Amino acid sequence: MEQKAKIPEMAQPSFNLGRLLKNNAVPILFIIICALGSYYARLPLPFLIAEITTRMARNSFLVISLIIPIIAGMGLNFGIVLGAMAAQFAFIATVFWQMQGVAGLTATVALTIPVAIVFGWLTGMLFNRTRGKEMITGIILSFFANGLYQLICLWVIGGVIPFPDESMVLPSGVGLRNTINLKAMHYALDNIVKWRYGMIGVPVMTFVAVALLCVGMIYLLKTKLGQDFRAVGQNQQIAGVAGINIDKVRILAIVFSTVLAALGQIIFLQNLGILTTYGSHVQVGTFAVAAILIGGASVSKATIGQALLGTFLFHTLFIVSPLAGKNLMGNPQVGEFFRVFVAYGVIGVALALHAWRGRSKK
Amino acid sequence: MSQRVLEMRNISKEYFGNKVLKGVSLAVDEGEIHALIGENGAGKSTLMNVLFGMPVIRNTGGFEGEVLFEERPVSIANPFEAMELGIGMVHQEFMLLPGFTVTENIKLNREITRPTLLSRLFGPAMKRLDRTAMNSDSRRALDSLGLSLDETTRVAGLPVGYKQFVEIARELDKKKTKILVLDEPTAVLTESEADTLLEAMERLSAKGISILFITHRLQEVLRVAQNITVLRDGERVAGLDRTEATVDRMAELMVGRALESVGCKECAASAMKEEVLLAVSDLRVDMPGEEVRGLDLSVRRGEILGIGGLAGQGKIGIANGIMGLYPATGTVAKGGKPIPLNDTTSALNAGMAFVSEDRRGVGLLLDQSIEMNIAVPAMQSQGKFIKGAFSLADDRKIRSHAMELIRELDIRCTGPAQLARRLSGGNQQKVCIAKALTLDPDLLFVSEPTRGIDVGAKKIVLDLLVKLNREMGVTIVITSSELAELRAICDRISIVYRGHIEGTLAPDASDKDFGIMMAGGASHGGQERKVS
Amino acid sequence: MAEQVRMEGNGLSERLKAIAADLGVPRLIIFAFLGAMVVAAFLLELPIDTLTGNILTRFGMNGILVLAMIPTMQVGMGPNFGLPLGITCGLVAATLSIEFGFTGLAGFLVSLAIAFPLGGAAGYAYGLLLNKVRGEEMTVGTYFGFSIVSLMSIFWAMAPYRSPEMIWPYGGSGLRVTITLQNHFDKILDHFLAFNVMGIDVPTGLLLFFFAACYLLWLFMRSRHGIAMTTVGNNIRFAESIGLNVNRYRLLGSTLSCALGAAGIIVYAQSYGFLQLYQAPLFMAFFAVGSILIGGASINHATIKHAVIGTFLFQSLLVVSLPVANLVVSENLSEVIRIIITNGIILYALSRRESGSEAR
Structure with missing residues (x-):
């Protein structure tokens, strides 16, 4: 028995620069792009830091909401758009009831969560029907849901449900206006505690919320449910044989993701102070997915660190690329297109790499 | 006085009018290692499916007979109930999650948890895992197998032998496990790994855990089993104890003579000539589960050559490799002309055709x-x-x-x-x-032509093959798990064991010869072929 | 006697049920919706003849883009969500033809002559990528298509075109967002042999062109190579077992699809009268996919018949629902309906178990 105890050479946890670079190629590449972009954008540093701080505060939550479905083996959840929609419906209601400040925000949150749970549940059931095709289903679902959302906002509100608020509906009385003012709840969370350093304002409570979310995520992964997420994510069949209710675990993963995305959208909108009725949610999925991928996550692996790093890099790129484009190419539009290209391109490449690796494994 | 742990009495089972188990009985005592042997299709897996209450049994009309556990009649409705009773199963394909540690796999869905504030609010799903307790439990299970593997290692990258042990440790960790079913546990192991496994089995048996050991390797049976049940065509043909068993005896019992008059005995004999139509040497085929490892074979013009052997030994890989469906190396020449491998088009152009074993898939x-x-x-x-x-x-x-x-x-x-x-x-x-x-082939490969079709149609298909051979002069190489059908229509039968030809026999050779060859008897004598 | 009648009634309802199950609930909803729209159009006394003419035109102008879905679906790569690649190739071809100063029929033919090989070449390269990501063609294709559109936006914004009809009137670099084809090949097909019957304008040339394209594709799919493609799509392992080079036929599928997409956008543009650059091609693939699925295709099986029926139904729905929606409810609603129907039918197709899936 003794001679058997030899375990084959395991990867020694020694420091290996080559492997470090290879494993983190994507974030490193984007760090370089961001550094170059910042250099050519010639933005004053305090402005840049202030912008990044704001954007980190308002976007991190959305990006982190993608982690659980990745761990549960369902890939990048493009369906978080539905969570954003839930948040927007809640805002439409609380604005209509003329709620204000922290109380209004709390009411919005309370209203959002059940709606997001329902949306998440439905999405999860759909994903269980389209097993193995969750991502394309999520993409198409986000477009489909957007159609229904528009139908509701354009026609049901005012057309079916009376909606007597002239500041919100179109002059015809049917359908919501293009923008809805959230002034009453603007910075409701951000400004509870705000530290100022010159140009830079730090929305402390928002960061506290993000920090709480991170701790919560770490905790969740240490629970029985978290273990089930990981088991189902590795192999549904084996998890099923062991007696785990795969379908339910998968639905729960999507419910968690959708609810977190909804909360993320609330944080996002209270910071913006304005709701673009037909636009605020549209790119939520794409941008969050691009961000987490830039941070080094993949379709089957993601950590909180990657989500935060990705949010940081993606939004740095967002801030600097139009100016860098203008200074380099003499055309601000080019920078604009470039950042959209990066968002789409990164997702495309990540999906391709995932499929490629999956194939070579077979 | 040892207690009887498991008894199956008079088990019969029909699939769509086809009797696959005919009154089989089996009894295992506490701490006994009991071997269950038989050819493919003899009914071993159906018997296990009955034991574990697999849905496939219930969905096809249930079974007749009685199952007793610890001398009380039980009705097992699903695998979880079997587990609850204390019947542990080690799967042939590993049910391990590669990204999890040994502990996490052993404790999969049986994690030890501690309640927390959140779990009181939101239910048991929010309970926290108690990793220390989980680790010490797995440690205990691994120790009982005599395995000094670190329980916090990830399973990915462990050698196959270790994975097998982790599977067994998982069953042992289920405290109730009284009897362990090992389904061909050594099939994927190297010789030395298999040795260690057999040692571990004896160790468990000494601790009072019974083992039902399903295998094809008769040598191993002799080494560890106290009692042996032989199944053939759904019947229990013999129960031997260790003292009366020999490899020859078991082989003969396993194969038996179940010749039906398939084919057309009355038509002319095949026009088999001495001329070699197809010469294969050192063929290696990378077909998962059916690897061919350095096989030599010659097919004579005009004959019907049968290729037999147990599942997983590589007989299926031969035709698939020659036809270019799985990566292959070696040399193949037809009528003296070399045929490139891994190139289906060339194989087809050389006048060969293939009827795949995977009818619906390929x-x-x-x-x-x-x-x-x-x-x-x-x-x-x-x-x-x-x-x-x-x-x-x-x-x-x-x-x-x-x-x-x-x-x-x-x-x-x-x-x-x-x-x-x-x-x-x-x-x-x-x-x-x-x-x-x-x-318009002059050489036709046919794999498992009668798999999954009913009895009447079987005969028609086999008759058809004979007719093609006799009337159209097509040389046929037929691969089949059913020895009886090969013996009915072939001129010669080659038996494949561990990826090479163990030997070639005439269809009327004795059962014992076939049985020993299928169990690798010829090479088990002296020099063991090392396969890894 | 009464017994027998009831039995027959049962038989009929069974048969209706079978037909309904075959069509699927979403398609039934779409048909019902189309029926309601047509009824509404009559009740609202909308000009039926103009609507019919519009349907015919839109049918012909979208048809080839929908045909472009057939090669990839038949070869087992699923709907070509990367169609924007082919479309941008067509747009490049058309802008080059304008840049070189071609007008009229020559302009149209030159555009096609550039578009077809250019689209084919791009489709070939795209196929090389898709062969590496077998099984994930749809997701990769979607984002690949999106990326190409934004990358080409950079191209449009910087390309050194000179033609004053295409660059911004106030100078600067880059092309306009929409380029009018008035002086080039606007409605060159639509007006060919066009006639008016009972108030309906029939775009003869356009329809002839579309049907010719259908016929050619039909012939191709019936040829040895076309059948090989279908075989690959039906069962890859069968195809390998008879010596077919699976990757080559998949390349052929994406090549053909993108070439058709490139040609399709030129036919579309001549009918529409404008070239739409920048973000315009972003969602075109989805509408083409939606159309062919409405026609009865499934993710890995599509025929010319599905494309023709689907395009006709989808365009009818859009043409009829636009004025109805505008009169009854509000503007924009027709676009919303288009989004819901397109993506709804794609979701439905995705959630259905593919009949060929047991092959793996």
Whole structure:
């Protein structure tokens, strides 16, 4: 028995620069792009830091909401758009009831969560029907849901449900206006505690919320449910044989993701102070997915660190690329297109790499 | 006085009128290692499916007979109930999650948890894992197997032998486990790994855990088993104890003589010549689960050559390798001309055709018509059935050719335009043969031609093969798990063991010879072939 | 007697049920919706003849883009969500033809002559990528298509075109967002042999062109190579077992699809009268996919018949629902309906178990 105890050479946890670079190629590449972009954008540093701080505060939550479905083996959840929609419906209601400040925000949150749970549940059931095709289903679902959302906002509100608020509906009385003012709840969370350093304002409570979310995520992964997420994510069949209710675990993963995305959208909108009725949610999925991928996550692996790093890099790129484009190419539009290209391109490449690796494994 | 842990009494089971178990009984005492041996299709897996209450048994009308656990009759409705009783199963394919540690796998869905504030609010799913307790439990299970593997290692990258042990440790960790079913546990192990496993089995038996050991390796049976049950064709043909068992005896019992008069004994003998039509040497095929490892084979012109052997030994890989469907190395020459491997087109052009063992997966376009199934291979590889400058499909020729074959092979269908999916298994097999014949081969490989088709259709398909050989002079290489059908229609039968030809026998050779060869007896004598 | 009648009634309802199951609930909803719209159009006394003319035109102008879905679906790569690649190739071809100063029929033919090979070449390269990501063609294709559109936006914004009809009137670099084809090949097909019957304008040339394209594709799919493609799509392992080079036929599928997409956008543009650059091609693939699925295709099986029926139904729905929606409810609603129907039918197709899936 003794001679058997030899375990084959395991990867020694020694420091290996080559492997470090290879494993983190994507974030490193984007760090370089961001550094170059910042250099050519010639933005004053305090402005840049202030912008990044704001954007980190308002976007991190959305990006982190993608982690659980990745761990549960369902890939990048493009369906978080539905969570954003839930948040927007809640805002439409609380604005209509003329709620204000922290109380209004709390009411919005309370209203959002059940709606997001329902949306998440439905999405999860759909994903269980389209097993193995969750991502394309999520993409198409986000477009489909957007159609229904528009139908509701354009026609049901005012057309079916009376909606007597002239500041919100179109002059015809049917359908919501293009923008809805959230002034009453603007910075409701951000400004509870705000530290100022010159140009830079730090929305402390928002960061506290993000920090709480991170701790919560770490905790969740240490629970029985978290273990089930990981088991189902590795192999549904084996998890099923062991007696785990795969379908339910998968639905729960999507419910968690959708609810977190909804909360993320609330944080996002209270910071913006304005709701673009037909636009605020549209790119939520794409941008969050691009961000987490830039941070080094993949379709089957993601950590909180990657989500935060990705949010940081993606939004740095967002801030600097139009100016860098203008200074380099003499055309601000080019920078604009470039950042959209990066968002789409990164997702495309990540999906391709995932499929490629999956194939070579077979 | 040792207690009787498990007893199965008079178990009978029918699948669609086909009796696969005929009153089989089996009893295992506490701490006993009991071997269950038999050919493929002898009923071993059905018996285990009954024991574990697998849905497939219930969905096909249940079974007759009685199962007693610890001398009380029990009715096991599903695998979880079997587990609850204390019957542990170690799967042939590993049910391990590669990204989890050894502990996490051992404790999969049986994690030890601690309540927390959140779990009181939101239910048990929010309970926290107690990793220390989980680790010490797994440690205990691993120790009982005498395995000094670190329980916090990830399973990915562990050698196969260790994975097997982790599987067993998982069953042991289920405190209730009284009896462990090991389904061909050594099939994937190297010799030394297998040795260690056998040692561990003895150790468990000494601790009072019973083991039901399903295997093909008769040597191993002799080494560890106290009692042996032999199944053949769904019947318990013998129960031996260690003292009366020998390899020869077991082999003979396993194979038995179950010759039916398949084929056409009355027609002329095959026109087998001494001339070698196909010469294969050092063939290696990387077909998962059916690897061929350095095989030599020669096929004579005009014969029907049978290739037999147990599942997983590589017999299926031979034709798949020669036809270029799985990566292969070695040399293959037909009529003296070398044929490149890994190149299906060349193989087809050399006049060889293949009827795959995977009828629905490889053999057919299920959503196409019968006529297209028959015509497409010849159209694509030989340019038949096309016309004009744009090489359009020649519908009329396709139709008339299909009609001809439907008549000739007696394919029961509503017409040539019927979808292949809607045909019965036997008729689907005939379509597969028809499409191979359309290629005008002089050498036809047929794999598992009767798998999954009913008894009547079996005979028809086998008769058809004999007819092709006798009347059209097609040389046929038929691979089958059913030795009886090979013995009925073949001129010679080669037995494959561990990826090479163990030996070639005449169809009327004795059961004992076949049995020993299938169990690798010939090479087990002295020099063991190392396979890793 | 009464018994027998009831039995027959049962038989009929069974048969209706079978037909309904075959069509699927979403398609039934779409048909019902189309029926309601047509009824509404009559009740609201909308000009039926103009609507019919519009349907015919839109049918012909979208048809080839929908045909472009057939090669990839038949070869088993699923709907070509990367169609924007082919479309941008067509747009490049058309802008080059304008840049070179071609007008009229010559302009149209030159555009096609550039578009077809250019689209084919791009489709070939795209196919090389898709062969590496077998099984994930749809997701990769979607984002590949999106990326190409934004990358080409950079191209449009920087390309050194000179033609004053295409660059911004106030100078600067880059092309306009929409380029009028008035002086080039605006409605060159629509007006060919056009006639008016009962108030309906029939775009003869356009329809002839579309049907010719259908016929050619039909012939191709019936040829040895077309059948090989279908075989690959039906069962890859069968195809390998008869010596077909699976990757080559998949390349052929994406090549053909993108070439058709490139040609399709030129036909579309001549009918529409404008070239739409920048973000315009972003969602075109989805509408083409939606159309062919409405026609009865499934993810890995599509025929010319599905494309023709689907395009006709989808365009009818859009043409009829636009004025109805505008009169009854509000503007923009027709676009919303288009989004819901397109993506709804795609979701439905995705959630259905593919009949060929047991092959793996």
